[in-house]
Amino acid sequence: MLFTVSVVVQLPAHSALAGPLSYSSEQALAPGTLVRVPLGRRETLGVVWDAAPQPDGAQLKPVASVLEGIAPLDAAWRHLVGFAAGYYQRALGEVALAALPPQLRELDAAQWQRRLQRKSRKAEAATEAEAPPPQPTEEQKQALSRIRSEEGPFLLYGSTGSGKTEVYLRAVQEALAADPHGQALVMVPEINLTPQLEERFVARFAPAFGRHALVSMHSGMTPAQRLASWLAAHQGSARIVLGTRMAVFASMPGLRLIVVDEEHDPSYKQQEGARYSARDLAIYRGRLESRHSGQPCRVLLGSATPSLESWHHSRPAAEGGKYQRLAMPSRVGAGRLPAVRLVDMGQQPRNTQLAPQLMAAIGARIARGEQAMLLLNRRGYAPVLACGSCEWKSACPHCSAYRVFHKIDRSLRCHHCGFAERVPRACPECGDVDLAPVGRGTERLEEHLAQLFEGIERPGAEGEDRRVRVLRIDADSTRHKGALEEQLAQVHAGAVDVLVGTQMIAKGHDFRRITLVAAVNPDGALFSSDFRAPERLFALLMQAAGRAGRDASQGAVSEMWIQTAHPQHALFAALRRHDYPAFANDQLAERMQACMPPFSFQALVRADARTQQAAQAFLTQAASTASELPGADQIVVYPAVPTAIQRVANVERAQMLVESASRGALQQFLAAWQAVLHSTRRDGGIEGVLRWAIDVDPLMV
Structure with missing residues (x-):
């Protein structure tokens, strides 16, 4: 006797098949069972699902094998995956199979049995109790x-x-x-x-x-x-x-x-x-x-x-x-939050990287054997390398972005597509050898600090330890395995006087010796077109400030310094008071007036194509019948526009914002729009469209 079972598998993108497929089985299989099934010319991992099988009269392919020894995935897990696939407008198999470990998806039944037969690791015995936990406050x-x-x-x-x-x-x-x-x-x-x-x-x-x-x-x-x-x-x-x-x-x-x-x-x-x-x-x-x-x-x-x-x-x-x-x-432990000090960079000489009063404060901390941390959320030496004689800049040939100058290895590197090459000896346009970095990144700040502290000795230190020690932590300095752990250990051991880094160092770390934190150039997010930029900036600065003064036993008054051209901005006023509720309530009031999340619900439809015209044409054509779809009377569909970085790796990108005051109406609309998007790509006559995707509750609009 053969049983018919529904199996969820990972199907090719844009196949327009989102649900389970029907297979035959010689045994009844419980929902959640992991199986190997044929799909086209290959065999793939699948999960037996709850849905009733849908035989279409054709002879069903049989389940190839069952992965014995693994209990079925329970109903709560399957419900979670089903909800995620529906809410985020993705195929059920894509979410279910992506949630499983890659190696499990690759092993066939025979390989799985061999793995089970290996000698299992013995359970470790509980060790002796260590020091009791601290008393709760x-x-x-x-x-x-x-x-x-x-x-x-x-x-x-x-x-x-x-x-x-x-x-x-x-x-x-x-x-x-x-x-x-x-x-x-x-x-x-x-x-x-x-x-x-x-x-x-x-x-x-x-x-x-x-x-x-x-x-x-x-x-x-x-x-x-x-x-x-x-x-x-x-x-x-x-x-x-x-x-x-x-x-x-x-x-x-x-x-x-x-x-x-x-x-x-x-x-x-x-x-x-x-x-x-x-x-x-x-x-x-x-x-x-x-x-x-x-x-x-x-x-x-x-x-x-x-x-x-x-x-x-x-x-x-x-x-x-x-x-x-x-x-x-x-x-x-009675530790106090750091005092926030603002430096008006409009009162400083042009091209000042670090204000004199900030440098004096850092020097005072080092003299007392304390540590300072400088936050600059931009890695590399400089965001752009430019020619002073013509208009040449280090643009990426494959993206609508500049390649970042990395002085350490003398390279120009695109942080979007990864394209990198050596710094040219002369300007590719006019031949001028005077190429200059524009702006600053963590590499340049590290170099600047080393120059400023050159010749200054740490009190009470001898030999090589007399020099002020500057360490940079960012995605470049921690590329190799174990590098981050090693660098953090140096900070914790007190082998670093000044720590320079990106947002990597602002999150969650318990630095006991840091008493001064400085944000070098945080103004970029103050006037961003992204309505969430102030929220992210406030969180980053608050988190960075929290790295200072965590050890109350030091007795030092900790400080957060912020270099800004806009010291009167309301965000900094709330930050000085450490008043997150006031900042949040102001932001929420603004969003309510503008009908922005969480007072409305959004989705982005993104399209990648070989030309920007094709990407926008695809979205525009797909939206042309939007008014006929369920829930459309509660939906606002905005025109298609290029993304912020519109070309990455020679692929043009466009997006269309969809907004509603009702989450249910938005979900109903998006579910119905899926078929329109599939048919537009298949039958719309627009050449060069590579892929499209729906992003529900996007963070970057």
Whole structure:
């Protein structure tokens, strides 16, 4: 007897097939079972789905094999994937298969059996208990009490250094203690934050559960490591999963707590393929897990500068709030937030990189054996290399952007397509050898500091240690494996006097010796066309300021210096008071007047083509019948325009904004528009269109 089963597989992009495919099987297969099935001329991994099979009268291809030894993916996981595919307008198979580890997708049944037969690693015994955890503060106790007694979701709004991580640790401890099979998921925005958080979790939980009970999930792991972590979580042997945004799809049958640290961070939004928000899916998953398991799965979002969406959702319930706001305004250990000092660069000589008063403050910190941190969110030596005799600039031949000058290896490198070449000996246009860098990046700032401190000795030091030590941390200096960890260790050990870097150094790091932080050139975001730019700038500066003065035992008054040409700007006024609520409320009032998110809902339709004309023509033609679609009466479709960087790697890019005051109407419209977009690309007669994609709730408009 043959059974007909529905199987979700990853189909080619723009195939217009979004649902499960029907196959025949010699045995009944439970939903969630992993199978190998034929697809065209190849064999691929698939997941048996809940949908009723749709035989069309043709002879069905048989399921090739079943991956034995792996329990079926549970209903809550399948529901989560189904929701994500529908909400973010992607094929079901694309989301489901992308959520599985790459190596699992590549192994056939025979290879999988050989892997199962390998000698399994013995579970590590729990180690002896180490030093007891610190006593919680009153604010931490109150937050934990509410997490324990209320359903949530929770927004933990705590100033930098207030001990949010300790709340996470204790919340996880309580969740695991309440259920012997319970699991916790803790997410961080970027890979470089995972190792340090992992150290704290291992120190806290390895004595009780063994080191094997905690695993990581992020793209920096090898395929074998990712598969091992996924299996440990799926089988329940891993009680705690630490990961980046991909971890929101981890199969965890005993999930009881989800923590999203630095929930405001844009890194939680996927920018390729299925453009999902891991933060928003975490909220939805918490509800799903609670409903399917019958036990509460609490969700805890944490940040010193919450996203405006989360802040809006955490207003009082009487005003329509959906989240419970937990406030921890005080720093642990009586440490004070840094005093914010503004330097008016309009009063400084032209081309001044670092104001004299800032340099004097840095020198004073070094003289006391303290550390300073300088933030410049632009890597490389200079954004542009230009000729002084003609109009030549280091434009990328493949993108509508300039190549960045990197002095260390004398290269011009495009940060969009990766194209790089040596710096020319002379101007390619006029032959002038006088090529000059324009603007500054972290390399140039590092060089400038080294020149300023040359000959100045550190008090009390001898030999080579007498020189002021400047270290740069950015994506270029940390390219090699282990480089970031090594450089951070130097900072923590006190082997660095001045740390220079991009936003990498502003997030989450616990630098105990830094007492001065300076933002060198933050003005670019003040007048951006992106309505979210002020929110991101305020968060970055607040997070950077939070790196200073974290060790109250030093007794030093910490400082945050900001070099700006607009010292009277309202953003800096709120920053000086460390008043995030005032800034957030002002921004929300402006957005309400302009009907911007979270008071409206948006989607972008992006098109890539060989010419800008073709990209815009495709979008315009697809929108020509938009008024006939369901929900169109509540939708505003804006004209097609080029993206901010309109050409990348010789591909022209355009986009069209779709907006509505109703999330439901927008979803209904986008679902119906999918067929129109498919048919326009297939039958519209527009040549050169390469691909298109829908981005729901975009972060960059």
